[in-house]
Amino acid sequence: MSGMNRRGLLAGAGALFLSGCGKVADSAAGRSAFEAAQRLHQGAQRALGGGGLVKEYAPSEISPYFRGNGSVDPQNGDYQAQAAAGFTNWRLQVGGLVERPLSFALEEIRRLPQRTQITRHDCVEGWSAIGQWTGPQLSVLLEAAGLRDGARFIVFRCADNLNGQDYYESVDLDDAFHPQTIVAHALNGEPLPIRNGAPLRMRIERQLGYKHAKYLTGIEAVASLDTIGEGKGGYWEDRSDYQWYAGI
Ligand SMILES: Nc1nc2c(c(=O)[nH]1)N[C@H]1C(S)=C(S)[C@@H](COP(=O)(O)O)O[C@H]1N2
Ligand SMILES: [Mo]
Numbered sequence: 485m486s487g488m489n490r491r492g493l494l495a496g497a498g499a500l501f502l503s504g505c506g507k508v509a510d511s512a513a514g515r516s517a518f519e520a521a522q523r524l525h526q527g528a529q530r531a532l533g534g535g536g537l538v539k540e541y542a543p544s545e546i547s548p549y550f551r552g553n554g555s556v557d558p559q560n561g562d563y564q565a566q567a568a569a570g571f572t573n574w575r576l577q578v579g580g581l582v583e584r585p586l587s588f589a590l591e592e593i594r595r596l597p598q599r600t601q602i603t604r605h606d607c608v609e610g611w612s613a614i615g616q617w618t619g620p621q622l623s624v625l626l627e628a629a630g631l632r633d634g635a636r637f638i639v640f641r642c643a644d645n646l647n648g649q650d651y652y653e654s655v656d657l658d659d660a661f662h663p664q665t666i667v668a669h670a671l672n673g674e675p676l677p678i679r680n681g682a683p684l685r686m687r688i689e690r691q692l693g694y695k696h697a698k699y700l701t702g703i704e705a706v707a708s709l710d711t712i713g714e715g716k717g718g719y720w721e722d723r724s725d726y727q728w729y730a731g732i
Contacts, residue, residue: 526729537664538689538732541602546672547613550605552679555651558644558699566643571683576667580639580704583630590669590683596620599666606732607693615680617687619668623661625703631657634707637717640686641702646719653697654709654717654728655688664689667700692730694720 558564566574571590579585600618626638638660642651659665666687669676676682681698688695695718709715714722721728 526731538603541604541614543602543616545614546602546616550613550615550671550677550680551611552677553607553609553611553693555642555644555646555698556679560645561643563643563699567678567682574683574701576684576700577641577702578625578629578704579702580706581632581635582626582705583632584628586625586629588625593620593667593669593684596624599663601664601666601687601689603664603687603689605693605696608726608730616672617666617668618670618673619666619684619687621663622665622667622686622703623663625667626660626705629705631705635705637706637709639702639704639706639709639712640697640700641704642697643699643701649713649719649723651697651699651719652713653686653695653719654706654712655691655695659688659690662688662690667703690731692726692732694718694726695730 574590576588576590576593577585578588597620598618599621600616602614602616604612604614606612622638635657637654637656639654640652642653644651655665664687668681668685668687669683671677671680676685681696681700684700685698686696686700706712709717709728713719716722717728718726720726
């Protein structure tokens with residue numbers, strides 16, 4: 485099966501599990517069937533070669549405008565002051581179950597080995613956009629910090645507060661170490677616009693849009709997601725039917 489067909493097949497499977505999820509997930513039985521289906525989807529994607537790269541596009545295919553969604557101009561905390569200062573004081577903390585907790589300034593993030601990729605972002609709300617993203621691979625940061633035994637998930641902390649709750653997300657180590665999982669500081673060759681997550685945001689290219697945490701302040705290795713947020717691994721996972729494994 486070609487990469488394209490495989491991806492098309494999986495996108496179809498993902499859409500199946502995502503569409504109408506409100507109804508299916510209403511009953512307890514429906515929910516457990518739904519969760520079993522999700523595990524099947526994850527297993528199927530991994531069995532088909534989940535380590536493969538998603539499609540990358542040509543510069544001519546870049547969307548003229550990459551819209552913002554969810555938080556687009558955080559008003560909480562000191563975000564506005566940080567933005568006014570050109571994010572010169574922004575820090576990205578890497579901690580949790582690591583050998584060496586680290587703290588990066590933006591300049592340090594820009595000096596790490598970089599990856600640039602042109603990919604399509606798919607939001608579960610039904611829109612897509614193609615953009616070129618640049619930043620270090622998350623694996624570079626995780627290897628610098630050194631994961632400790634027992635680390636199984638990577639949690640992303642964000643500066644924005646959406647409807648009164650801090651946005652956060654998480655992935656397993658398979659997605660964390662995937663070559664196209666990067667900490668992006670640039671979109672289409674320019675520093676990230678505020679609406680798209682300035683000054684740092686995750687790109688997790690095998691996953692739906694809500695997994696791509698914007699306004700990134702922290703990366704935390706954990707053994708379990710049970711005590712993070714409401715325990716389902718992400719802002720939307722905690723308060724909607726959006727699934728933690730949002731593979732496309
Ligand atoms: N911190 C944070 N990250 C976030 C969101 C958000 O509201 N806050 N929205 C998510 C959703 S649903 C999508 S589709 C993408 C949108 O990215 P964009 O604003 O660059 O289009 O960011 C995701 N990451
Ligand atoms: Mo989204």
